[in-house]
Amino acid sequence: MSEKLRLGILGGGGDSLIGVLHRVAANMFDQYKIIGGCFNPDPQENKKFAEKLGLNPNRVYDSFEILIDSEMKLPLEERMQVVSVLTPNFLHYPMAKKLLENGFNVICEKPLTTSYSEAIELEELQKKNNTAFAVTYTYTGYPIVRQMKDMIKNGVIGKIQKVDMQYYQGWINPIIHDKSQRNSVWRLDPKKAGISSCIGDIGTHAYHMLEYLTDMKVKEVLADLNHLYDDNELDIDGTVLIRFSNHSKGVIRASQIATGEENNLTVAIYGDKGGFRWEQENPNYLYYLTNDKPLQVLKPGNPYLSEFSLQDTKLPAGHPEGIFDSMGNIYNGVARKIKGIKNFDGGFPTLEEGVRGMKFIEKVVESNAKGNIWLNL
Amino acid sequence: MSEKLRLGILGGGGDSLIGVLHRVAANMFDQYKIIGGCFNPDPQENKKFAEKLGLNPNRVYDSFEILIDSEMKLPLEERMQVVSVLTPNFLHYPMAKKLLENGFNVICEKPLTTSYSEAIELEELQKKNNTAFAVTYTYTGYPIVRQMKDMIKNGVIGKIQKVDMQYYQGWINPIIHDKSQRNSVWRLDPKKAGISSCIGDIGTHAYHMLEYLTDMKVKEVLADLNHLYDDNELDIDGTVLIRFSNHSKGVIRASQIATGEENNLTVAIYGDKGGFRWEQENPNYLYYLTNDKPLQVLKPGNPYLSEFSLQDTKLPAGHPEGIFDSMGNIYNGVARKIKGIKNFDGGFPTLEEGVRGMKFIEKVVESNAKGNIWLNL
Amino acid sequence: MSEKLRLGILGGGGDSLIGVLHRVAANMFDQYKIIGGCFNPDPQENKKFAEKLGLNPNRVYDSFEILIDSEMKLPLEERMQVVSVLTPNFLHYPMAKKLLENGFNVICEKPLTTSYSEAIELEELQKKNNTAFAVTYTYTGYPIVRQMKDMIKNGVIGKIQKVDMQYYQGWINPIIHDKSQRNSVWRLDPKKAGISSCIGDIGTHAYHMLEYLTDMKVKEVLADLNHLYDDNELDIDGTVLIRFSNHSKGVIRASQIATGEENNLTVAIYGDKGGFRWEQENPNYLYYLTNDKPLQVLKPGNPYLSEFSLQDTKLPAGHPEGIFDSMGNIYNGVARKIKGIKNFDGGFPTLEEGVRGMKFIEKVVESNAKGNIWLNL
Amino acid sequence: MSEKLRLGILGGGGDSLIGVLHRVAANMFDQYKIIGGCFNPDPQENKKFAEKLGLNPNRVYDSFEILIDSEMKLPLEERMQVVSVLTPNFLHYPMAKKLLENGFNVICEKPLTTSYSEAIELEELQKKNNTAFAVTYTYTGYPIVRQMKDMIKNGVIGKIQKVDMQYYQGWINPIIHDKSQRNSVWRLDPKKAGISSCIGDIGTHAYHMLEYLTDMKVKEVLADLNHLYDDNELDIDGTVLIRFSNHSKGVIRASQIATGEENNLTVAIYGDKGGFRWEQENPNYLYYLTNDKPLQVLKPGNPYLSEFSLQDTKLPAGHPEGIFDSMGNIYNGVARKIKGIKNFDGGFPTLEEGVRGMKFIEKVVESNAKGNIWLNL
Numbered sequence A, B, C, D: 001m002s003e004k005l006r007l008g009i010l011g012g013g014g015d016s017l018i019g020v021l022h023r024v025a026a027n028m029f030d031q032y033k034i035i036g037g038c039f040n041p042d043p044q045e046n047k048k049f050a051e052k053l054g055l056n057p058n059r060v061y062d063s064f065e066i067l068i069d070s071e072m073k074l075p076l077e078e079r080m081q082v083v084s085v086l087t088p089n090f091l092h093y094p095m096a097k098k099l100l101e102n103g104f105n106v107i108c109e110k111p112l113t114t115s116y117s118e119a120i121e122l123e124e125l126q127k128k129n130n131t132a133f134a135v136t137y138t139y140t141g142y143p144i145v146r147q148m149k150d151m152i153k154n155g156v157i158g159k160i161q162k163v164d165m166q167y168y169q170g171w172i173n174p175i176i177h178d179k180s181q182r183n184s185v186w187r188l189d190p191k192k193a194g195i196s197s198c199i200g201d202i203g204t205h206a207y208h209m210l211e212y213l214t215d216m217k218v219k220e221v222l223a224d225l226n227h228l229y230d231d232n233e234l235d236i237d238g239t240v241l242i243r244f245s246n247h248s249k250g251v252i253r254a255s256q257i258a259t260g261e262e263n264n265l266t267v268a269i270y271g272d273k274g275g276f277r278w279e280q281e282n283p284n285y286l287y288y289l290t291n292d293k294p295l296q297v298l299k300p301g302n303p304y305l306s307e308f309s310l311q312d313t314k315l316p317a318g319h320p321e322g323i324f325d326s327m328g329n330i331y332n333g334v335a336r337k338i339k340g341i342k343n344f345d346g347g348f349p350t351l352e353e354g355v356r357g358m359k360f361i362e363k364v365v366e367s368n369a370k371g372n373i374w375l376n377l
Helices: A017-027 A043-052 A064-073 A089-101 A116-128 A143-153 A198-214 A323-339 A351-369 B017-027 B043-052 B064-073 B089-101 B116-128 B143-153 B198-214 B323-339 B351-369 C017-027 C043-052 C064-073 C089-101 C116-128 C143-153 C198-214 C323-339 C351-369 D017-027 D043-052 D064-073 D089-101 D116-128 D143-153 D198-214 D323-339 D351-369
Strands: A005-010 A032-038 A082-085 A105-108 A133-135 A160-168 A220-226 A237-245 A248-255 A264-271 A274-279 A286-290 A295-298 B005-010 B032-038 B082-085 B105-108 B133-135 B160-168 B220-226 B237-245 B248-255 B264-271 B274-279 B286-290 B295-298 C005-010 C032-038 C082-085 C105-108 C133-135 C160-168 C220-226 C237-245 C248-255 C264-271 C274-279 C286-290 C295-298 D005-010 D032-038 D082-085 D105-108 D133-135 D160-168 D220-226 D237-245 D248-255 D264-271 D274-279 D286-290 D295-298
Touching: A005 A017, A005 A064, A005 A323, A017 A032, A017 A323, A017 C017, A032 A043, A032 A064, A032 A082, A064 A089, A082 A089, A082 A323, A089 A105, A089 A116, A105 A323, A116 A351, A133 A323, A133 A351, A143 A198, A143 A264, A143 A274, A143 A286, A143 A323, A160 A198, A160 A237, A198 A220, A198 A237, A198 A248, A198 A264, A198 A351, A220 A351, A220 B220, A237 A351, A237 B237, A237 B248, A248 B237, A248 B248, A323 C323, B005 B017, B005 B064, B005 B323, B017 B032, B017 B323, B017 D017, B032 B043, B032 B064, B032 B082, B064 B089, B082 B089, B089 B105, B089 B116, B105 B323, B116 B351, B133 B323, B133 B351, B143 B198, B143 B264, B143 B274, B143 B286, B143 B323, B160 B198, B160 B237, B198 B220, B198 B237, B198 B248, B198 B264, B198 B351, B220 B351, B237 B351, B323 D323, C005 C017, C005 C064, C005 C323, C017 C032, C017 C323, C032 C043, C032 C064, C032 C082, C064 C089, C082 C089, C089 C105, C089 C116, C105 C323, C116 C351, C133 C323, C133 C351, C143 C198, C143 C264, C143 C274, C143 C286, C143 C323, C160 C198, C160 C237, C198 C220, C198 C237, C198 C248, C198 C264, C198 C351, C220 C351, C220 D220, C237 C351, C237 D237, C237 D248, C248 D237, C248 D248, D005 D017, D005 D064, D005 D323, D017 D032, D017 D323, D032 D043, D032 D064, D032 D082, D064 D089, D082 D089, D082 D323, D089 D105, D089 D116, D105 D323, D116 D351, D133 D323, D133 D351, D143 D198, D143 D264, D143 D274, D143 D286, D143 D323, D160 D198, D160 D237, D198 D220, D198 D237, D198 D248, D198 D264, D198 D351, D220 D351, D237 D351
Parallel strands: A005 A032, A005 A082, A082 A105, A105 A133, A160 A248, B005 B032, B005 B082, B082 B105, B105 B133, B160 B248, C005 C032, C005 C082, C082 C105, C105 C133, C160 C248, D005 D032, D005 D082, D082 D105, D105 D133, D160 D248
Antiparallel strands: A160 A264, A220 A237, A237 A248, A264 A274, A274 A286, A286 A295, A295 D295, B160 B264, B220 B237, B237 B248, B264 B274, B274 B286, B286 B295, B295 C295, C160 C264, C220 C237, C237 C248, C264 C274, C274 C286, C286 C295, D160 D264, D220 D237, D237 D248, D264 D274, D274 D286, D286 D295
16 A cells, blocks of 8 residues: 555646646655546546546546545545645635535645635634645745744744845736736736735735744734836735834835846844845755854755754755755645654644735735734734 | 145044045045045144154144134145045034035035034035035945946836835844943944934935935835834834835835844845846946846946946956945046046035935934834935 | 656665656656656565555566566556666666667666766667667756757857866765775775766766757867875866867866865856856856856746747746756656657757766776876767 | 155056056055156156156156166165066066165066066075065955965865866957957067966966965976967967876866956865865855855954954955955055064065966966976976
8 A cells, every 4th residue: 555645636737837836746755646636627628637647537526526525425545635725816715615624634825815814714624623734835845944944943043133024026017017908917906816916926925934934923014015006906016014023123025016026035034143044046045144253054955954954855965956846845744744754843834824824915905005004913 | 736636634543444445545546635634633643643644744733623724724726625524423514514614625424414404504505615525425436336327317227116225234233232232332322323323324325325326316204113122222223115106115124233244235126127136245246137138247347338337447347346446436526526527427425415314314213203104205 | 548658667766865856857747657667676675665656566576677578568558668777877787778678768867887888889779779768967957058058059159169067076075084984985996886986976967068068079088087095096086178179178177075065066168259157056047148248147937048948947937946857857858759749959868978978987087097198089 | 754665666657457456555555655656668658647646756767777776876765665567577577677686675567577587587686685575466465365375274174185276258259269350469479478378367367376375386287278279379278287296186277268257266275174265256255165064155354254364354344345455455465574564474475476477387388388298387
């Protein structure tokens, strides 16, 4: 009998990039076997895609409802153990809900839901059973990010006094300046994209990374968002002042109109004993600063790193980790949790973390709408 | 007869680093000859220091008042043409005032004064005569910064929609966490340092750089400052939301508790056609971003640069420009203005720019004090 | 029926890192299904490992001879189509030989064999049938490396006049200075490791990359190798002067005693119209230099890249490619070749390229042994 | 009486960049006062230039012979103490010779002479008196280069086992491919430029830096030079294998046809305990590598540096040092020597170092001419 976990997938068919990313990640540590799913709302397309993946047609379903119902009829030792949810955002909630109600472990793309209230509901559901539930904030999977988390936890940089997160992209720039495009693209349509574009899509990543790394909760936000045109309803840029307390403050900066930027997520966290800097586009370098010693550059796979970081490096030092590896590490974390192998706190982003993300988006939009006032988080 | 300008210096004696910087800068383009000054309030020290510089004792004065009075008695063709003011901040105002009243060209260290009202007074004085008055925001002197200014002016990145300035240092970190130190150091004493530490000292640099590069005026600020300890009166960290307009926004971030940071001033400016990034600690690289072409890296001294940039490079491409060169370029700009040689707008930071800096500091502190509200600038 | 290629694997069991790398790569583009193999010489370990992978026990074999014999008895539509050879170096030759004789497509780890004469034999065997045969010089799989190859081919940097390849590691440093270690480690034992350590293991990578990128053949080599201790037989450092012609020259530098270096493979290639620089540890940046324009930095996934480069990028620009992606791209190239999908020259390193590598090693060692003389290649 | 040294200058008039560099450097630490010289062979131009510098016409001379004769008639306390030689290469020898014969301290541009035999002659002359004689290998003046020298001296990286120096430029590329230009430019005319272009101009810099940093002497060289065209007599590219001993080897690589490179001098030195990397175009970062600890990045002006490094930093950490500062540090070193202030070995490049440079050029050209054989150095 294989020790691999039986994985089902919802969404991610056709040319979906996120589908490729999750499938590769699932295979990365020999922990999962993809056995079925529902990849496409169109039954024909769905079957064709499943065939391409070489799946048993009996485990390919026309809808997520049928998938869950059919799988529940299978004996426990055959049933899918984990289901990945890669569908458009508004489907995350109904799918995750039904999966939770039936006891499946879930790996769900971010944002968790389209509203904070839905997110809370899922959280409460999960508390009742003991399933693993990961929200794929992918960037937390980098080995050197985990090293940073570990060192902060161990007090290496002391008490945190200043944080600065950036997530700059420029991709919406050609769209936003074209009236017909900005009025038609689904990303800027509140009915399809929710209450926020920039903060909802990427600001929330930066926010999650901050709480993930520091193990601290942001207490208050004050936001100023930019819509650039009066006929555009959703923010495409914004700066959010944050406070952990009156003496520990910082900022989250996000933009989709930082022209020419690709995926520029950066971290800067300063404590009373030291600081860290990290850049997602160069994810294998962790910069560690102190008052009185030379800057140190930590790189993945080296013996001087923590066990939490090293368990996620597959090759010797000097072999760069890319985004596929990062997602693979998250899948690995979920598998360790399910299998009961030694599990590290922070091995994958939890449902609670997904819920915080939804709250963040809503409070940021509210702060901006109310004239840039402080709101509790 | 030498074509060099006759330069006097106030302050900068003893071990003063700023004194070294100005003297080297003055010599960099063979445009100035230092002929005298008052370098030290102690007459003995003053004389001794002047002797070290090889100056004629007749032009070394016991006070700035005596300097001005004595020089005014000399014939115009012998009199100092320019006086540099390198004294502690509170002396800038009285010295600059008397120099302006007597028609001297002035090169003054920043911040211009200790209050906005003093600054305005100097501005009005200068308008009455036609002297050159530079405020040494040194970082504007880098050739590649001037290239950036020039390209923005020529519309290369289009209409500006997003700006992000950072000035992070960590030097106050060991001081601020030591109660006796933080209660005694002059930098944190409002009587000596004015109403602000972090914003006054470095935030103002970032603010000036922003307006220098964009040729735009910030209209509103909203600030959140950090004092870290309740018994510390002055800000040592802060984030300032800024608005040029409702559709062109950004942020200025400054800190003296970014532990381990040395002098990390960075610029990010994005327009609808492109963007720029620049870092002071690596001042010879200008990153130019666009929607659809590879990132370009511009370096000083290359033929593809503008005349404004090239006039300030002394050696061929590949020979790094340092901070001494930057100050030298500012001195050169002042000399060109005085001598009536082809002068570039932006060749040195003007008195008006110094005045703006004072206003910025006062409004930022006020926004923070009033509970993080927007104030006009 | 699945469109996936049926893949068998020789070696790579247990904790083998190379095994992980090949399995992930095989799964990266949904082009392969691992259906069996022989992972371990120990039958028990072999079965156990296959079970962990969830494989059908019928396709798990006790030796490579049994594997080939058994698979040959299966109908063509069930038989393995590709076999990966990940065993210790001395087994590459017998395995690849038998696989070629029986018409299998082969993906073989480098170095191809332990001697040039064995390598030639394989090359001749392959010429008789039409199978795909890849030698996994992994670093050629990076999308931006492929972009470089494409631009050189299209004459972007003109006629090549100067090349400089570096491959520096430091891992052998702690071993080489310990007499008992250097006399016992298999890597420095000529009976196990062949005639060369440094040139054989990494110099050959740099050499292959050079010919891969330029589509030119090195004509002559002159080598100076370093053994560091008289009781050490194999080179652990060396510099190889190379000539394409009398007017197009360069150098390959390799070291295992560059203390502190991890896996520092770099490329610098200069033509009469431009030049390229690339670093493996930062594999997502291609630096393009010209006489008279700013340095350009090309990054994967951008529309300005060639089709050859873009087909190997799985995610949007700004998502870093790591080493797993690089190997995945090579597997993808082999699959395209086998399936007859549009195939790019250079999509995977061929058998001929593996043969060249063996010749290079032998000639370099010979040049050094004969007193640093030029030898034809 | 001023404590400044009385400095005379030969050459460097008109638009000479090297003239600017030396004058700024001389002024950088308030150690020199330029009192006269002969800046231009044309008496009119000479006078005009001196006037621009504001010099006393009595100390401006029509030729270097007149300068020396006239200065020798002045009392010792008025006479020039140091003379800088910035004239074309072929004039270095006669000028330096006469200056030495008359007891002047000398600061001479590199290369020291046009032949090794002339260089030796100067060395013998200097041994007879006790003057300071600096050859301005400018790049040795960077504070962080001095830190590297100091750490190597103190055994931080242990016994040196591998060195790799690079000096790549691309400026001759547009010239060399144009037949009329390459046959007419003085740089490629052996009568004017001596026996070598690339090695003589920049290879020698890399060579000097290597011996400067390691305090070791290269014993043997084997060179392969590239002339690119048969009608071009001088090398414009070359690789030089070097040996300190049979167990400590390396390479010096130099090029003027590395298209697009500006002034890319790099250092890589590895010992049995650690290694260093440094790049001239980014001169404020020293990379320190070890077997088992994170990479460290040392930056100028920090308290963790040595006294030898810190004495040459004028401003706090984070303020970049440029090439002007580097030359200034060399002038300062000479002044400390002359004045008998605490002097550091390595504070300026000595005459002996200049002589080694001439020998290096001659032996490299000879090795190449004789068919790439090893020659003693």
